[in-house]
Amino acid sequence: MSEAEVLQPSSTLDLGWMDRQGEWGIRAVPGKQGLSLADIQIGSYGEPEERSDNQTGRPRGAGARPNSYRIGGYAVMSKSEIWLDNASFLYEEALQRQWSSATDVPWHTIKPLPDDIEEAECQLATFFTEVEFVAGDVPARWIASTTPDFFEPRQCLLAQVMDESRHMDVFRKRALANGGGLMQTSGGTAGVVGSIDLARDFTEMSSRLHISGEGAVLTMFRMGELMAYNEAEKAMYRLCAQDEARHVAFGVMHMRYMSETAPQRREEIQCYLDEAERQILAGSQNPAGTQTDSSEALAILLGGGKDKYDEGVRKLIAIRKRQVQEYIKRVRSTGFGDRFDNGRSQLIRTFDDHAAA
Amino acid sequence: MTDKTDDKSPPQPPPPQTAPPQTAPPQPAPPNLKWMGKTHQWGTRVKPGKHGLRLGDLNVGIYGEVPPVWTDQTRAPRGAVSRRGVPPLGYAIRDKVDLWADSAADMYEEAIQRRWAPAVDVPWSTVKPLPDDVERSICQVCTELSQYANADVESVTYWQSQMAYGYHEIKQFLATVSFDGARHMEVFRKRALCNGGGLGLEGPGEVNRMILESRGGWTEAVLYLFIVRGLFTQTMYRYLHRYAHNDAERTIFAHCLEDKARHLTYAIDHLRYAVNHQDDQNLILQQLCFIGERVLVRELKDVVLREALTIVFGNGISEAEEGGRIFRRMMSDYITRYLATLKWLGVERRTLFPEELSAYLKAS
Numbered sequence: 001m002s003e004a005e006v007l008q009p010s011s012t013l014d015l016g017w018m019d020r021q022g023e024w025g026i027r028a029v030p031g032k033q034g035l036s037l038a039d040i041q042i043g044s045y046g047e048p049e050e051r052s053d054n055q056t057g058r059p060r061g062a063g064a065r066p067n068s069y070r071i072g073g074y075a076v077m078s079k080s081e082i083w084l085d086n087a088s089f090l091y092e093e094a095l096q097r098q099w100s101s102a103t104d105v106p107w108h109t110i111k112p113l114p115d116d117i118e119e120a121e122c123q124l125a126t127f128f129t130e131v132e133f134v135a136g137d138v139p140a141r142w143i144a145s146t147t148p149d150f151f152e153p154r155q156c157l158l159a160q161v162m163d164e165s166r167h168m169d170v171f172r173k174r175a176l177a178n179g180g181g182l183m184q185t186s187g188g189t190a191g192v193v194g195s196i197d198l199a200r201d202f203t204e205m206s207s208r209l210h211i212s213g214e215g216a217v218l219t220m221f222r223m224g225e226l227m228a229y230n231e232a233e234k235a236m237y238r239l240c241a242q243d244e245a246r247h248v249a250f251g252v253m254h255m256r257y258m259s260e261t262a263p264q265r266r267e268e269i270q271c272y273l274d275e276a277e278r279q280i281l282a283g284s285q286n287p288a289g290t291q292t293d294s295s296e297a298l299a300i301l302l303g304g305g306k307d308k309y310d311e312g313v314r315k316l317i318a319i320r321k322r323q324v325q326e327y328i329k330r331v332r333s334t335g336f337g338d339r340f341d342n343g344r345s346q347l348i349r350t351f352d353d354h355a356a357a
Numbered sequence: 358m359t360d361k362t363d364d365k366s367p368p369q370p371p372p373p374q375t376a377p378p379q380t381a382p383p384q385p386a387p388p389n390l391k392w393m394g395k396t397h398q399w400g401t402r403v404k405p406g407k408h409g410l411r412l413g414d415l416n417v418g419i420y421g422e423v424p425p426v427w428t429d430q431t432r433a434p435r436g437a438v439s440r441r442g443v444p445p446l447g448y449a450i451r452d453k454v455d456l457w458a459d460s461a462a463d464m465y466e467e468a469i470q471r472r473w474a475p476a477v478d479v480p481w482s483t484v485k486p487l488p489d490d491v492e493r494s495i496c497q498v499c500t501e502l503s504q505y506a507n508a509d510v511e512s513v514t515y516w517q518s519q520m521a522y523g524y525h526e527i528k529q530f531l532a533t534v535s536f537d538g539a540r541h542m543e544v545f546r547k548r549a550l551c552n553g554g555g556l557g558l559e560g561p562g563e564v565n566r567m568i569l570e571s572r573g574g575w576t577e578a579v580l581y582l583f584i585v586r587g588l589f590t591q592t593m594y595r596y597l598h599r600y601a602h603n604d605a606e607r608t609i610f611a612h613c614l615e616d617k618a619r620h621l622t623y624a625i626d627h628l629r630y631a632v633n634h635q636d637d638q639n640l641i642l643q644q645l646c647f648i649g650e651r652v653l654v655r656e657l658k659d660v661v662l663r664e665a666l667t668i669v670f671g672n673g674i675s676e677a678e679e680g681g682r683i684f685r686r687m688m689s690d691y692i693t694r695y696l697a698t699l700k701w702l703g704v705e706r707r708t709l710f711p712e713e714l715s716a717y718l719k720a721s
Contacts (some may be wrong), residue, residue, distance in 0.1 A: 013668075017661040017689070018493050022556035023498075028547070037543065040550045057511070058559040059503045067409030069510075071569050095474040095540070102409030102466055106535060119393055127520055129434040133522070136532060141515040143535070148507050151542065158510065161517075165532035168525065169412050170432060176401045176415050184395040185433045187443035197446060209434040292393035309388055323620040 020063045037088035037152060045250040052077045052149035077148040082202050084253035087152035091244050094159035099239050101170035109231040110178045116306040117229065118180045123297035124227075125175035127185045127287050129168055134189045135209055135247065136164035138196050142205065154304020156250050163243040170236050177232075186292060192319045203258050203265070204272045211330055212276035216286040219323040226232040226315060228300040252330050259335035270339060272330065277347045280327060288319050397439045404453075412526060413462035427451045427523035430676045435523045449519040454634045456520055456575050459625035461530040464619045468533035473612050483604040484552045490674045491602070497557030497665035498597065499545040505590055506541035508565040512582050513538065516575045530623060537616040544609050557665070563656045563707035566651060576631050576638070577645055583624030584698060585649045591617040592691040593666070596683065600670045625698060632703050654713045688714075689721035 023044040031039055041047065045061040055072040058064060076082050084090075093220065139157040146154050175182050189195065196213060199205030224237020258265065280286060282334055286296040295316060302319075303312025324347060328340055339345040398419045406414060415421070420436040430445030450456055487495070513535040515560075520528050549556050564586055571578035594617060598610035632638045657663065663684060671680025692714050699706050 013664050014660050015674070017497065017558045017664070018490075020480075021383050021493065021496065022559045026550045026552055026555045028551045030476075030481045030551075033481070034474070035481045035547050035551060036476045038601060040547055042532065042550070043555075045550055045556070050543045055454055056559060057504055057565055058564050059500055059507070059542075060498050062504075062556040063558040064558055065561065067561075068559055068641045069566045071566040071698045072563055078594065091539075092474075092476055095472075095476065098469070098472045100409065100466075100469045102411045102469070104406075105410070107405045107410045115395075122396070123392055126437050130432045130437070133432065133525075133528065136528070137518040140518040140535070143509045144515040153508075154510075155543065158514075158536050161532045162536040165465075165529040168434075169465075169529060172415060172525075173403070173410050173412075173556065176403045176417070176420060177410065180402055181396045181399045181401045182420070182434055182437035184392055184438040185440050185443075187431060187434045187440035189446075252512050281652070296388045296390060296392065306390070346485070 008113060014275065017063075019063075022061045022063050031206050031247075033092065036092045037155070038092075041088065043274075048083075048149045049080060050079045052079075052147040054147050054149045057148055057154075066344050072147060074143065074145055074147040076142065076202055078148070078260055079150065082142075082146055082153045082254065083152050084153060084250060084257050086253055087250070090253075091152065091155040091159055094156065094163065094243075094246055097242055098162070099166070101166055101173055101236075104239065105170065105173075105230050106171075107234045109163075110174075110233075111230060112179060112292070115228055116300055116304060118178060119183070120228070120297035120300035121178075121233075122175045122180040123183045124287065124301065125171040127186055127292075127294040127297075129170035129175065129182070130185050131189050131255075132164050132167040134170065134196055136161045136168070138205060138209060142202055146202075153250075156246075160243075160247050160250070163247070167240050167243070169233055170240070174233070174236060183184065184293065186294065188292070203255065203269060206251045206254055207269065207272040207351075208276050208279075210247055211255065211273075211334070212246050212280055212327065213286075214247050214251070214278060215327050215330055216323045217250050219326050220288055220319060223319055223322070225321075227298065229301075248330065252334055255334035255336070266336070270344065273336060273339060273346070277327075277345060280323065280347065286323070288316060288323060310351075331339060363419070365562045374673055374709065375716050377438045397436060397438055397671075411462070412468045412529065413466070416462070423453060423457070424523065425453045426455070429521070429523060432522045435525060441700075448460040449708040450516070450575055451521040451523075452632055453524065455625065456524055456527045456532035458527070458530075458623050458628050459630070460622055460626045461526040461633065464623055465530040465533055468530070468619055469614070471615055473540070473546055475540060475609075480545075481547075481551060484548075485603060485682060486553060486604075487571040487602055488673055490668055491672060492552060493557070494552045494665040494668035495602070495606075496549040496554040497661060498669060499549040500664075502590070502593075503542050503549070503556075503664050504560050504562075505586065506545065506567070507587075508568050509538035510535050510542065510584065512568050512571070512578055515569070516538070516578060520575070532549040534620055534623075537620070541613055541616070544613070548606065558661055560662065561656050562657045563652055565654045568574050573641075573645070576628065576642075577628055579624050580645055581649050583620050584628070584675070584695070585646070585653060587617065587621055587624065589653070589691050590697065591621065592687055592694065595690075596666075596670065596687045600672075600677045600683070624704070628702050640704075641700075643706070644704070646699065646706060647706060647709055650711050650714060654711050656720070685717055685720055688717040692717055 010174060026043055028040045028042060048060055054070040055070040057071050112209050140161050143290055179261050196208045218241060221237045221241035228234040228237060288298055289295055299312035299316045300306055302315035303309055331337060340348045365605050396687045403414050403417060429439055430448060431443045433439040513531050517528055517531040568581045571581055594610045598607055602609040667673055667680035667684050670683035671677050694708055
């Protein structure tokens with residue numbers, strides 16, 4: 001018999017595979033939010049084991065073939081490294097709240113602005129165009145190196161990559177929509193020690209990206225009304241804030257899970273937070289930070305012009321204080337709040353000085 | 358506004374990344390405003406069209422100039438003024454020929470407009486109990502399709518992060534592809550777990566390995582992921598849509614077909630670009646096809662997917678003969694489209710085409 005004939009279906013079926021399938025008799029029922037990921041976490045298809053041995057890309061719960069190729073080479077194989085309890089919810093919410101920067105932003109509301117305001121707006125938009133896809137590139141790398149047994153967190157990260165792509169384009173659109181253009185980059189996302197790019201561990205990356213970096217940006221986006229000059233900009237900040245809130249929630253929930261399930265790693269995580277905190281106010285990845293061109297641009301936007309810079313700075317300081325307050329609140333909720341009580345965190349001192357000022 | 362980027366002043370140091378913690382209230386320094394006026398092109402006013410303000414609309418003036426090589430190793434957006442002295446990030450894919458497709462910006466916006474959510478956009482209530490052999494077969498097919506989607510996700514996310522920032526349209530389009538992959542993984546899993554069944558047996562994984570091991574670069578991955586495997590998957594979706602057992606399955610495959618069509622558009626566009634702009638690229642693709650087709654043939658010798666599709670198409674084991682005919686027709690359609698696509702790309706596939714695959718054409 002030639003090999004060509006082997007590929008043709010014979011009238012006699014083997015059907016041996018029917019006895020080698022995963023758990024049978026599963027009937028997930030849609031809830032009022034439709035058939036969600038949480039609805040199909042039932043039986044042996046529910047939560048994964050603490051340690052995955054899946055190197056073949058097998059869907060969790062499917063029957064295994066002993067002769068299947070080991071294609072994965074996955075680096076993240078322990079649940080505590082990436083898991084969080086509400087990943088299914090965050091993913092479904094991300095799907096429901098996708099938006100289009102082409103059609104959901106009322107671009108026609110953008111009208112000519114004074115030169116200094118437009119220039120400040122374009123500087124800030126350039127900054128966001130530059131930094132937003134850090135949160136696309138970096139999670140993407142971790143998706144490919146995480147076992148599909150932990151697919152729920154991976155789905156969230158895939159949604160995040162999509163969100164960040166939209167953020168990158170909405171700010172590019174803003175920079176080019178009103179008689180301005182892109183300006184100078186910050187260089188703040190370069191590959192230097194301590195950056196998000198160079199994290200060697202998922203939780204390390206998440207602490208910098210989700211909790212510190214995106215947390216600071218979330219605070220800003222939430223205060224977008226203060227720096228927006230038209231309905232288009234308000235919509236941009238509002239929609240981006242909605243996405244960032246999910247990303248930050250991912251980081252918080254993951255770190256909480258890590259804290260509860262891998263207490264032996266607590267000291268290591270504290271080191272990541274030490275590093276992250278050094279950058280919250282002084283680093284160049286926070287547009288409201290103390291050492292960035294974008295913070296000057298922000299002050300002009302917040303004040304209402306170059307001539308009202310001081311007024312803008314006062315509002316900028318209020319934003320920074322809020323960034324710190326919200327960061328502390330998030331870290332406390334992850335279970336690492338002791339660092340603010342035992343003197344380990346330098347940030348609390350800065351914050352206290354700030355509050356007293 | 359003047360362009361101050363040609364000044365001869367020494368490069369500025371990159372902004373500090375690991376400055377010591379602040380111990381005093383951070384007082385804002387007086388503004389230096391040196392950033393003002395630093396632009397390569399001012400006065401750009403892109404207007405939304407009837408489909409809104411689309412990514413491709415932004416490609417005006419210098420912002421639309423896409424160079425053949427992107428030498429900048431930072432995240433400087435295309436058209437922005439780069440800051441000098443910034444340490445490089447080490448993007449591996451910096452040649453336009455290795456990733457470009459003119460259609461990417463349009464496909465990106467289309468993907469966003471055609472977004473869907475398996476939880477709510479599939480009429481799950483229309484899924485009714487099926488005979489056990491049919492349910493087992495559809496669950497088996499869904500298991501393998503979910504695994505295919507996983508390979509899509511892992512391959513695309515691996516390459517996407519290595520692509521230079523200057524080709525942002527491609528990175529952004531690929532974000533939609535991996536997100537589509539997430540949805541496909543999810544929707545096939547949901548279908549397998551909603552009707553008294555379960556997941557089936559995992560696939561053999563040989564083609565998945567080939568896709569993920571495309572060490573020759575993204576263009577090689579595109580060929581294997583979107584053409585060799587992608588056309589096969591798309592043809593399967595089309596037949597599964599035609600032989601669906603309920604509206605839920607019809608909806609699933611209709612959405613997946615739409616998504617897959619975008620992926621193929623990009624793939625064909627990119628491969629065409631690569632063939633037209635790189636010497637001998639058609640010959641390289643020909644060699645890769647030669648290898649890939651044999652891997653595909655080996656995987657197709659596994660009876661599991663073939664039998665499951667046969668039962669689904671025939672609507673039961675008892676109608677396996679009819680199901681087999683439909684399966685062969687599906688394979689013939691796939692191979693016809695595969696060869697036509699490669700011919701259009703200028704990749705000759707008459708010689709050394711596997712007899713096992715051409716047999717389907719002869720049989721039809």
